[in-house]
Amino acid sequence: MGKLNVFNFISLDGYYKDANNGIDWHQHGQEEGEFSAKNLEHDSILLFGRITYEMMASWWPSQNAIEAMPEVAKGMNQAEKIVCSNTLQHTTWQNTRIMSGDILTQITELKKTLPKDITILGSGNLSTQLAEAGLIDTYQLMIDPVAIGKGTSVFSGMQRQLNLKLTDTRSFKSGTVLLSYEAYN
Structure with missing residues (x-):
C-alpha cells in the first residue's frame, strides 16, 4: 500500500504562490537541487493538478531546465506522472496520464493497490x-x-x-528549512 505525500515550498509568511500566481521568489540553490534529485530517485509517482502540471510540463523538458538542473530535470522527465483534470484532453510530457472524474475515489484506490508512493508537487x-x-x-x-x-x-x-506531527527537520545553507510532518486524526 502506497502513501500519499505532499511536497511544496512556501514563503516564510505561508504562501505557495504570490498574488500574481508566481513562484519566482523561490530560491532553489545547489543544495536544494541535490535534495530534489535524490528524492526523485525514490520512484514515487508524481501527482499534479492541471495548473501546476502545465507549468511543470513547460519547464522540465526544456533545454534551459536540463542545463540548469540536469539531475532534477532527468528525474522529473523520467518519473511516472498523473495530472488530475476534467478539462485537459491530452498531455505532451512523457510518462504522463490524465485522471478525471471522481478523483477522491480514484486516489483512494491507487493508495490501496499501488506498491509505490504518490507525491503531490505544488498543486494547492x-x-x-x-x-x-x-x-x-x-x-x-x-x-x-x-x-x-x-x-x-x-x-x-x-x-x-x-x-500534523513533526517527524523531521532539515536546514539548508541558503536559510531554507524543510519541515516534514505526518498527518493524524
Missing part, C-alpha cells in the same frame, strides 16, 4: 481537496527565507482542522 487546490478527504499521509514543506506579503496559502480553503 488538489492538495487541499485531498487533505479535506483525509487522504494525505505526509507533508514536506520547504520554507524559503522570504516574506512575499500577499499570495495564496498552502492550505487555502481548508474547512477542517489538519493535525
Whole structure:
C-alpha cells in the first residue's frame, strides 16, 4: 500500500504562490537541487493538478531546465506522472496520464493497490481537496527565507482542522528549512 505525500515550498509568511500566481521568489540553490534529485530517485509517482502540471510540463523538458538542473530535470522527465483534470484532453510530457472524474475515489484506490508512493508537487487546490478527504499521509514543506506579503496559502480553503506531527527537520545553507510532518486524526 502506497502513501500519499505532499511536497511544496512556501514563503516564510505561508504562501505557495504570490498574488500574481508566481513562484519566482523561490530560491532553489545547489543544495536544494541535490535534495530534489535524490528524492526523485525514490520512484514515487508524481501527482499534479492541471495548473501546476502545465507549468511543470513547460519547464522540465526544456533545454534551459536540463542545463540548469540536469539531475532534477532527468528525474522529473523520467518519473511516472498523473495530472488530475476534467478539462485537459491530452498531455505532451512523457510518462504522463490524465485522471478525471471522481478523483477522491480514484486516489483512494491507487493508495490501496499501488506498491509505490504518490507525491503531490505544488498543486494547492488538489492538495487541499485531498487533505479535506483525509487522504494525505505526509507533508514536506520547504520554507524559503522570504516574506512575499500577499499570495495564496498552502492550505487555502481548508474547512477542517489538519493535525500534523513533526517527524523531521532539515536546514539548508541558503536559510531554507524543510519541515516534514505526518498527518493524524
